Amino acid sequence: MIINLTGDTVRVYGPDAPDVIADDALDTGCTVFAAEVPPAYVDLVSLGRGERTFHGGRPVQTYLVRHVVRDLPPSRPNTYLLVDAAIGLTARGRADLLIGFDSVHDAAGALVGYRHLVSPC
Template identity: 65%
Template structure:
């Protein structure tokens, strides 16, 4: 089973899909509807007092911790589609999948992906 926790539908066209999908090919894919609530990444600021000098300007530096919310525990035979940042921050979760290799429509808008991959 694959559950989509990105917050939006994910369309997978397959590895042989062209870069640009014609309007009559938009339905030729597997659609994973979004589950609610989605998994999301939040940033907790631990320290905001440092600065770095870049040329003549100072740049504020923050020490942050990434926290993932809404990610259920692992379940046997279940994969979870998540946003890439959630997958990268969730080290060691082989059950997570991220959409990879965008496919576009004739206007250049992203309409889906060729495949799902594990960020582990």
């Protein structure tokens, strides 16, 4: 089972999908994962200012933050959690997490889905 915690519907078209999908209004060419509620998300907790540095002669202020994942349930047998890439990378090491990979777009360039789901661990 795959539970979609991205907050958005995710479509997976498969490895042979073209880069651009002209029209798939009925979702006939893909597997659709409806969003579950509540979605998992990442909070950034400020740890204060970092060092001020320079790039190209201009000052750049850096900040230190800690990433905290919210609403991510614990692992369950035979269950994968589809999450945003930021969550997958923040919660590395969990073999039950999946993220969308290899984007598919519509004719206007908007993201409509992915070719694969991959584990970021």
